[in-house]
Amino acid sequence: MADRLNYRIEVTGPVEGRFAEILTPAALDFLAKLDNTFAGRRRELLDARRRRREELQSGEKPLGFLPETRAIREDESWHVAPTAPGLEDRRVEITGPTDRKMTVNALNSGAKVWLADFEDATSPTWHNVIDGQLNLYDAIRRNIDFTTEAGKRYTIGDEPATIVARPRGWHLVEKHIRIDGRPVSASLVDFGLYFFHNARQLLARGVGPYFYLPKLENHLEARLWNDVFLLAQRELGIPRGTIRATVLIETITAAFEMDEILYELREHAAGLNAGRWDYIFSLIKNFAAHGADYVLPDRAQVTMTVPFMRAYTELLVRTCHKRGAHAIGGMAAFIPSRDPEVNATAIEKVRADKEREAGDGFDGSWVAHPGLVPVCREVFDGVLGGWPHQLGKLREDVHVTAEDLLDVASAGGEVTEAGVRANINVALRYVDAWLRGTGAAAIHNLMEDAATAEIARCQVWQWIRNGTKLEDGTALTRELAVQFLDEELAAVRADLGEGNRLDDAREIFTETALGEKLPSFLTTGAYARYLTDAR
Ligand SMILES: CC(=O)SCCNC(=O)CCNC(=O)[C@H](O)C(C)(C)COP(=O)(O)OP(=O)(O)OC[C@H]1O[C@@H](n2cnc3c(N)ncnc32)[C@H](O)[C@@H]1OP(=O)(O)O
Numbered sequence: 040m041a042d043r044l045n046y047r048i049e050v051t052g053p054v055e056g057r058f059a060e061i062l063t064p065a066a067l068d069f070l071a072k073l074d075n076t077f078a079g080r081r082r083e084l085l086d087a088r089r090r091r092r093e094e095l096q097s098g099e100k101p102l103g104f105l106p107e108t109r110a111i112r113e114d115e116s117w118h119v120a121p122t123a124p125g126l127e128d129r130r131v132e133i134t135g136p137t138d139r140k141m142t143v144n145a146l147n148s149g150a151k152v153w154l155a156d157f158e159d160a161t162s163p164t165w166h167n168v169i170d171g172q173l174n175l176y177d178a179i180r181r182n183i184d185f186t187t188e189a190g191k192r193y194t195i196g197d198e199p200a201t202i203v204a205r206p207r208g209w210h211l212v213e214k215h216i217r218i219d220g221r222p223v224s225a226s227l228v229d230f231g232l233y234f235f236h237n238a239r240q241l242l243a244r245g246v247g248p249y250f251y252l253p254k255l256e257n258h259l260e261a262r263l264w265n266d267v268f269l270l271a272q273r274e275l276g277i278p279r280g281t282i283r284a285t286v287l288i289e290t291i292t293a294a295f296e297m298d299e300i301l302y303e304l305r306e307h308a309a310g311l312n313a314g315r316w317d318y319i320f321s322l323i324k325n326f327a328a329h330g331a332d333y334v335l336p337d338r339a340q341v342t343m344t345v346p347f348m349r350a351y352t353e354l355l356v357r358t359c360h361k362r363g364a365h366a367i368g369g370m371a372a373f374i375p376s377r378d379p380e381v382n383a384t385a386i387e388k389v390r391a392d393k394e395r396e397a398g399d400g401f402d403g404s405w406v407a408h409p410g411l412v413p414v415c416r417e418v419f420d421g422v423l424g425g426w427p428h429q430l431g432k433l434r435e436d437v438h439v440t441a442e443d444l445l446d447v448a449s450a451g452g453e454v455t456e457a458g459v460r461a462n463i464n465v466a467l468r469y470v471d472a473w474l475r476g477t478g479a480a481a482i483h484n485l486m487e488d489a490a491t492a493e494i495a496r497c498q499v500w501q502w503i504r505n506g507t508k509l510e511d512g513t514a515l516t517r518e519l520a521v522q523f524l525d526e527e528l529a530a531v532r533a534d535l536g537e538g539n540r541l542d543d544a545r546e547i548f549t550e551t552a553l554g555e556k557l558p559s560f561l562t563t564g565a566y567a568r569y570l571t572d573a574r
């Protein structure tokens with residue numbers, strides 16, 4: 040514990056190994072400065088989120104484009120900052136957690152960009168959070184080579200991907216760092232430590248401090264990030280406008296404020312990304328109790344070609360290109376497999392997804408695994424030709440209305456017993472992995488992470504609330520869902536064996552999918568209860 044600049048800073052997590060190199064007095068002072076300046080606004084914005092969700096749930100104030108920001112949307116004259124070095128060509132971006140091996144593998148994957156993830160793909164244990172910072176610190180300084188016990192050597196190659204770090208969202212706190220007794224915003228911890236230690240080093244290497252901003256719900260949250268950037272740049276004496284941020288449009292409310300979000304961040308904005316999984320989660324969460332018209336079918340049937348998802352992604356491309364910003368596609372959940380048949384299907388599914396995105400005007404897209412870099416690159420190479428992007432493709436043909444974005448019924452499809460069971464099974468397996476420190480996992484040949492697990496538990500809640508009929512006409516009741524839960528739990532337990540956290544996973548699932556109310560996030564409560572001693 041230390042008193043500096045009149046703040047009391049406590050680190051309650053163990054400062055083990057080389058953690059002290061990250062948790063330096065100067066870095067903690069920097070976090071304290073950020074927290075002291077922005078904690079109040081963050082709290083207000085989180086309160087505003089809660090109020091907005093209540094309004095949406097009650098149908099009191101429907102969603103639409105904001106009348107008060109019409110001038111920003113209609114003004115054709117403003118653009119975002121020029122593209123920064125290392126971000127001109129984003130045709131393939133690999134995402135993944137920041138453990139040491141994956142850091143090296145991602146940088147060497149052949150992708151142009153690596154999204155170094157403290158969010159959906161990371162279980163925010165204290166170890167993962169600070170170890171991830173250390174790995175990035177070492178990677179940026181090309182000081183990360185290591186050899187495994189089995190003798191496999193990991194070393195960064197000649198053309199590493201550009202690093203874009205994704206801090207945790209505004210809803211999360213880091214309970215192991217406290218300032219004046221209160222836990223610090225997890226966004227500010229992840230952003231602040233990365234920026235403080237690496238910004239100058241990155242600039243010296245000809246790139247810069249770049250970020251992905253997750254789960255924003257509106258343009259005022261983008262304004263908060265912009266103000267964080269301005270203060271951070273000032274504190275380190277780095278020119279205003281050095282930072283670049285790509286914002287994930289992954290909440291239904293943000294889809295109505297794409298122009299406004301780019302406008303708030305225009306000095307720092309690099310682009311928008313279509314974060315499909317959290318987007319689906321957000322739709323379900325906000326409209327879960329709105330009746331049959333808002334009930335989505337089995338998760339596997341909510342594809343990117345259903346009309347309301349297509350409307351969202353096309354609007355994103357149009358908005359970005361009008362403002363000179365990159366439009367980046369999202370994550371197909373299919374991952375390579377050792378089974379040749381499963382693998383061939385996965386590659387073809389990913390190819391189809393990337394072909395749609397490239398054809399619609401996206402400048403690049405995400406892959407979850409190094410084995411998917413070639414297919415994504417091949418598809419975008421084919422469409423981009425000799426160009427690094429397709430910002431010139433303005434998509435003036437796209438006209439998306441509020442009704443288009445909210446036409447959830449256009450998904451069609453059905454809810455099946457297999458779909459309910461799959462959601463329960465995946466949620467249990469994923470939460471078990473998350474509690475054991477793994478934030479992204481291969482489950483039944485798909486990539487699962489925090490966003491997809493949120494969909495799984497929210498769908499079950501929505502189907503119970505709406506008494507949704509399964510294929511044989513049986514309505515899904517809580518009792519039936521509990522029966523499925525018990526049966527799936529037994530099957531998963533037999534599969535996972537000793538040392539699992541399935542009892543805790545069951546409790547988390549019961550609270551977040553089977554309760555009277557639908558909690559906003561499964562991760563917030565689970566983090567407070569299971570991932571920290573500092574309750
Ligand atoms: C909704 C969203 O936000 S999407 C973005 C967030 N989600 C993600 O980023 C998921 C990223 N992907 C992953 O975490 C992993 O690919 C998983 C968990 C899905 C599968 O991982 P594994 O089961 O380890 O895959 P697999 O065994 O095929 O890995 C083969 C090699 O590729 C490496 N690898 C796999 N995925 C990645 C990745 N995303 N980044 C870097 N390296 C990777 C593995 O470390 C392994 O390396 P090794 O040969 O040196 O041991």
Ligand SMILES: O=CC(=O)O
Binds near residue numbers: 287317
């Ligand atoms: O972060 C990406 C998403 O799909 O969610």
Ligand SMILES: [Mg+2]
Binds near residue numbers: 253287
């Ligand atoms: Mg997400």
